[in-house]
Amino acid sequence: MSIPLLFRPNPGAVYGFPHAKRLVRVDSPYQRIEVWDTPQLGRLFTLDGRPMTSTGDEFIYHECMVHPAALAHPSPQAALVLGGGDGGAARQLLRHPDIGRIVVAELDAQVVRLTREHLPEVHGGAFDDPRVELIIGDAAQYVEAAAPAQFDLVVFDLTPPDSPAAGLYTRAFYQRLKRVMSPTAALSVHLGSPYFHAERVARLLDDLSAAFAVVRTMSTFVPLYGSLWMMATASDTLDPAALTVDTLTDRLAARGIDTLMHYDAATHAGLFSASRSLRDKLGQFLKPAS
Structure with a gap:
């Protein structure tokens, strides 16, 4: 029925x-x-x-959340996924051969169980890979206890800020998170719809800009979310928006990444190019690549 x-x-x-x-x-x-x-x-x-995610369009969200930041790093070795119990972010990170360790810190074991059973296309067996370490528990507590300067990439694959994950979308938590990030690390985070969540998007960008030297926004349409969807990368050293098509093409080829469904070197610049309506709505936060 x-x-x-x-x-x-x-x-x-x-x-x-x-x-x-x-x-x-x-x-x-x-x-x-x-x-x-x-x-x-x-x-x-x-x-x-x-x-959260669907088998029909998950590749749009997960590819954009992972690959622009990962390709900005010349050789990422370790990654942390906050949330991500469906395994989609881990699956994309595993495409980068230099990454030898991926920690997925997911609060709810039932999310992992149900998505492994009912949405196997999303995780693609990622949790069976020995490079992936699944931690069931509070992501903030994991970050507090983790050793410093160990992660080159962090993926914020959490529920939105108006959920139990609210405490992780703060300037204070970003500062604690930076302790476990390497000096050349990058963070990726989803922001929401600029049409349905404009105030939230602006607030998140403001807080990210207070914590990181380089914040860049991406936008792409995600059918499940019913809207253009915004994401951001944040780093003190890396600028994915400045990567050229030639550099991206070379890095994708060197890493053997050639079966993506949405993201590629030609798509990259468009993700970081905000439309005029977005610039009018969020102009002060949409800084062009230098």
């Missing part, structure tokens, strides 16, 4: 799927987890009614 699956990105907007089938619902100690099947995007999962 199909039922409507509707999402409300803000109080004044609704979108969704009129004919969806709920496959499973689990109420974990932290959140309500549901797995759905839809005609348009295949299987997807939601947390407390929010869309």
